[in-house]
Amino acid sequence: xxxxxxxxxxxxxxxxxxxxxxxxxxxxxxxxxxxxxxxxxxxxxxxxxxxxxxxxxxxxxxxxxxxxxxxxxxxxxxxxxxxxxxxxxxxxxxxxxxxxxxxxxxxxxxxxxxxxxxxxxxxxxxxxxxxxxxxxxxxxxxxxxxxxxxxxxxxxxxxxxxxxxxxxxxxxxxxxxxxxxxxxxxxxxxxxxxxxxxxxxxxxxxxxxxxxxxxxxxxxxxxxxxxxxxx
Numbered sequence: 001x002x003x004x005x006x007x008x009x010x011x012x013x014x015x016x017x018x019x020x021x022x023x024x025x026x027x028x029x030x031x032x033x034x035x036x037x038x039x040x041x042x043x044x045x046x047x048x049x050x051x052x053x054x055x056x057x058x059x060x061x062x063x064x065x066x067x068x069x070x071x072x073x074x075x076x077x078x079x080x081x082x083x084x085x086x087x088x089x090x091x092x093x094x095x096x097x098x099x100x101x102x103x104x105x106x107x108x109x110x111x112x113x114x115x116x117x118x119x120x121x122x123x124x125x126x127x128x129x130x131x132x133x134x135x136x137x138x139x140x141x142x143x144x145x146x147x148x149x150x151x152x153x154x155x156x157x158x159x160x161x162x163x164x165x166x167x168x169x170x171x172x173x174x175x176x177x178x179x180x181x182x183x184x185x186x187x188x189x190x191x192x193x194x195x196x197x198x199x200x201x202x203x204x205x206x207x208x209x210x211x212x213x214x215x216x217x218x219x220x221x222x223x224x225x226x227x228x229x230x231x
Contacts, residue, residue, distance in 0.1 A: 019044040021063065024094055025070040025101060025138070034099035034196065035135040044103070045091040048073070049115050050082045051141040052193045052206045054176045061139050061193050062088060067118030072139030074100055074195065080108030084206075087111045100196045101138060117141065120191060126167030128194065134201035137194040144203065146214050149186045160202070163188060172211075173202045180211055187214040 024044065027035050048062030051072065055061065058081060064071040075090055076097075082088050092106035120143040128134045150169050151162035159174040161182055172190070174180075175197070182188070191210040192203040205211045 019046050020071075021046055021048055021073050021139075022070045024103075025073060025136075027135075030131065032099075033131045034096070035131055036096045037094050037101045039094045040096055042094050043091065044094055045089060046073075046103075047087065047089045047111070049118060050084050050086045050088060051117055052176060052204070053082065053084055054206070055193075055195070055204070056175065061141075061195075062090070063118045063139070063141060065115075065118055067141065068121055069136035069140065071118070072137075072141065072193070074102040074139050075106055075108070076102050076104045077106040077108050080106070080110065082108070082110050083113065085115050085117060086113045087115050098196075099199070123194070124167040125163055125165045125170040128170040128201040128203070129168045131201070134194070134196075138196055138201070140194050142192060142194045142203065144188075144190045147188050147190060149182045149184050149188065152182070152184050163190065163203070171200060171202045173197060173204050175204055177205045177207050177210065179208065180205070182211075188212065189214050189216060 024037050024039050027038050049065055050060050051063045052061040060075050060082060061072055062075055088108050088110055090103055090106050090108040092103035095102050095104045121140050123137055123142045123144060125144055125147055144165060147163040147165040149161055150164040153159050153161050159178045160171045162169045162171055189212050192205040194201060195204050
């Protein structure tokens, strides 16, 4: 009986002390402006739903199932190769790489597949212009509605274009999907991962379905629910 009670206590304490993505990401310390994780250098194990794959070839992003600010992270994993919707458990070292909080030296396990993705986190384009407002969305699956293409790829280079919903311009990057055909003045609804790259927070669409003309009906993405926050 004592052994069983002791074992239960160990399991309970382990559950209570389990690290979350929020634990890794949340900080009020601006550091050099990119708000480094308070857990840099620590080895952690976290679980999350895969929200995007194909970053830098085979790397991916995970999020806590409830989604929201501070609840997504980039996983620098060479071996696991999950799919979007997989629930994974990953053990790795918390690192800051050129301003990006990531898990590196990772060992990952796919626990289940076909899970629903976390709810979209609705942002404005202007919120990505400063680390003080953007850092909370790093690694998070975000949605922007009614954003006008404000600058083209020729202006920005590297196949990036600018969007602006009236709150300030942010860039759209092609590291996961870049086969888009947009023009200045076009109005879009967009989903993507918020990620920090070359000293800027940007939106990274995952597929063609993440980048649609404003008002396009798409039940899977609940655009009506996205647009309702702007009414």
